[in-house]
Amino acid sequence: MISLVKIKDELQRRKKETALKNYAPHLKQFAFHTALPFIRWITGGNRSGKTESATVETIIRSTGEIPTGYMDQKYIRKCEQLGIGHPDKSLAEVYSKPINLPSDNWIVTADFPNARDVVIPMFRKYIPPGYIKRWWQTDKIWEIKNGSRVSIKSCDSGVRKFFGPKKDNVQFDEEPANGIYDECYTRVADSEGQLYGAMTPMFGITWTKEEFLNKMGIDPDIFCINFDIDDNPYLSDESRARLKKKFTGVEADIRLHGTYTSRTGLVYGPSYWDDLIHLIDPFVIPKHWLMIGILDPGLATTGYLLAAVSPENKKYLVGEHYGRDLT
Structure with a gap:
């Protein structure tokens, strides 16, 4: 058999x-x-x-x-x-x-x-x-x-x-x-x-x-x-x-359709942000945490973010600046 x-x-x-x-x-x-x-x-x-x-x-x-x-x-x-x-x-x-x-x-x-x-x-x-x-x-x-x-x-x-x-x-x-x-x-x-x-x-x-x-x-x-x-x-x-x-x-x-499409517009739209999740009470950032500066020097507008990174690799945005006609 x-x-x-x-x-x-x-x-x-x-x-x-x-x-x-x-x-x-x-x-x-x-x-x-x-x-x-x-x-x-x-x-x-x-x-x-x-x-x-x-x-x-x-x-x-x-x-x-x-x-x-x-x-x-x-x-x-x-x-x-x-x-x-x-x-x-x-x-x-x-x-x-x-x-x-x-x-x-x-x-x-x-x-x-x-x-x-x-x-x-x-x-x-x-x-x-x-x-x-x-x-x-x-x-x-x-x-x-x-x-x-x-x-x-x-x-x-x-x-x-x-x-x-x-x-x-x-x-x-x-x-x-x-x-x-x-x-x-x-x-x-x-x-x-x-x-x-x-x-x-x-x-x-x-x-x-x-x-x-x-x-x-x-x-x-x-x-x-x-x-x-x-x-x-x-x-x-x-x-x-x-x-x-x-x-x-x-x-x-x-x-899915294999068409040429330009990825323009908002990278992160409104659906990515939730105040209940992304806003927390202020706290003192420990001095030993890593701090990262993020700069977007646009031709018309300039944006800057300051982020703190915890030892557990959690990111906290702690500062920001937005201006026009600075470049």
Whole structure:
């Protein structure tokens, strides 16, 4: 009699073997994979499937294996809105971009902890078993048996680490510095490869909006698409509701809907202050407590706060000054 443990192990093995083959992109993932421009960019909310799409694309372009899973049928009627043809076919049947093998590829991440926690597990989830010849842990490089290479690069290592010979494909996971993007563009521009990325616009309205979103439909080399959390049919209703409960207003626009939004206005609104909590009776500040001065030298107005910090790390605002035309 086969034990439940062995059955579970066998199911996990089969799931791993068929992960890429059965990858079933949602509507906007399908649009991303089949778009033809040299540059493809996703702005998306958390849990919208953006990192999954970009990572699967790198696996396609380093192995030559294209998923044969079909798009969820409930999205077929919406395909015309995005100009997606053949929605009843698998990705493998309509993927028409040239793939030159072996290929030399970069995955550019914000930092190595992000690569460790997000990109590397995603890559390992979808890379077909037996395709990896070797994983160089120190250099963060996968050698593929067909001769391709996939290297993890970190933005926090600085722009100089991105100098060098041409690359076939570059994937960005989250927004890079403009200078690093330019170097990667240079590495790929004279190859027949692709430049693509996926990001949540956490830093507000930055250079990427002008470079990608604003040029969509104007520059034939650029394709930009937004992934909303509601575009992901594989996210449970419970998880979706929990995230929507947590994030509202501007944070929801950015984290859930992946839209470029400027974080302006009051940082601490009226709801952050409660007289019953934040006002206490005066007391003598012990001389050994740490005192911190906080200065905001605005162009029109200047603010100053004096704070006392107790040995238990509690902060007390004990002085303030506000003035105009002092700078």
